[in-house]
Amino acid sequence: AQSVTQLDSQVPVFEEAPVELRCNYSSSVSVYLFWYVQYPNQGLQLLLKYLSGSTLVESINGFEAEFNKSQTSFHLRKPSVHISDTAEYFCAVRGVTGGGNKLTFGTGTQLKVEL
């Protein structure tokens, strides 16, 4: 079984400032890791994912996340945020083996970008 912890429920930040959203996971097997974003009144959109290979993964809109196996973390970062990044961000994990293909989500981090 897997679990995900997103320590920060809300992160306020000014526009053009850097941001880090933290995600830690627990699993008895190797995992795949995902970040999804949810804009108000919408479903989830995949932001980026780590399956294998390079531990640093990037999205098309400037976000990046680094898989750290020793610290069991997959923190999401952006060097300069924009108002349009205001949304809720969910970290998710899925076991490489077993787990029935289900995603286990963290409780989400609300990113609020202010002028």
Next chain:
Amino acid sequence: EAGVTQSPTHLIKTRGQQATLRCSPISGHTSVYWYQQALGLGLQFLLWYDEGEERNRGNFPPRFSGRQFPNYSSELNVNALELEDSALYLCASSLDVTIGETQYFGPGTRLLVL
């Protein structure tokens, strides 16, 4: 390419009634997943269907059920609705059961039980 679609967008029911939610996966995707996003409970895995079979089930009572049709679309049925069933129900699809395949989500159906 069309994404995952869900209908209806909103559904209002009263306690004890039944609700039926529908999902059409991305073309070519054979796996469909259902998740519940309830206030205070976060996103919880409900069901996984692949090739018409239920492959995995989350920790939900039997009144939550569903099926997958030959065209890979899916239905989620919730019987004997309770107030706490009020939530956003999200459907996702993936290409196949190969480990690592990404799940793509639809916009959700917001169910309100009065």
